[in-house]
Amino acid sequence: xxxVLVDGxxxxxxxxxxxxxxxxxxxxxxxxKPYMGTKTGWSDMLRDFRLPRPEKHYSDRxxxxxxxxYREQAEPLPGAxxxxxxxxxxxxxxxxxxxxxxxxxEACLDRIGLLGQFDWIISGSDVTEGKPSPEIYLLAARRLGxxxxxxxxxxxxxxxxxxxxxxxxECWAVRTEYTRELVLPGPHREFDSLExxxxxxxxxxxxx
Numbered sequence: 001x002x003x004v005l006v007d008g009x010x011x012x013x014x015x016x017x018x019x020x021x022x023x024x025x026x027x028x029x030x031x032x033k034p035y036m037g038t039k040t041g042w043s044d045m046l047r048d049f050r051l052p053r054p055e056k057h058y059s060d061r062x063x064x065x066x067x068x069x070y071r072e073q074a075e076p077l078p079g080a081x082x083x084x085x086x087x088x089x090x091x092x093x094x095x096x097x098x099x100x101x102x103x104x105x106e107a108c109l110d111r112i113g114l115l116g117q118f119d120w121i122i123s124g125s126d127v128t129e130g131k132p133s134p135e136i137y138l139l140a141a142r143r144l145g146x147x148x149x150x151x152x153x154x155x156x157x158x159x160x161x162x163x164x165x166x167x168x169x170e171c172w173a174v175r176t177e178y179t180r181e182l183v184l185p186g187p188h189r190e191f192d193s194l195e196x197x198x199x200x201x202x203x204x205x206x207x208x
């Protein structure tokens with residue numbers, strides 16, 4: 001979801017700095033990038049910044065603040081809404097596989113008008129291991145009733161690409177301003193935005 005359907009990382013980045021600022025810390029964008037798209041962000045930051053409070057304190061406040069930002073500020077990335085609606089019209093089975101918790105995913109999709117356009121929403125709430133583990137993509141494939149080798153994943157960050165590839169899926173990467181300079185671990189194709197992708201491209205890829 002984040003970095004593919006919506007430009008969610010600025011919302012997360014602002015929230016992280018708000019909470020770190022309350023403890024006298026700040027994080028640069030470059031330092032923040034390794035935490036993107038993972039399920040262990042606050043436990044890692046607790047260690048890295050030697051934060052004084054329990055992880056639950058930061059995690060709970062973070063969840064609440066990000067939920068509010070998704071509801072009020074989430075915006076679709078270029079081409080995302082058109083591509084999803086085109087795939088839906090073409091009858092292509094679709095799932096969201098996001099490390100975010102389900103309330104975030106639903107709030108975000110509702111905000112951009114795509115809630116109800118996916119056959120399944122798989123969130124970080126549904127899995128034990130976060131990306132780069134393949135667990136979330138394997139679960140998405142099972143729920144879609146699909147062979148992972150016949151699935152195509154869209155990702156924007158290294159952990160997500162590794163997750164999809166480890167599940168045996170083809171993975172196409174979409175760059176955002178937050179991932180423009182990141183070295184990506186071998187996506188099969190790479191795009192500057194979803195405006196460069198058509199439903200026909202995807203149908204051909206999964207039929208090959």
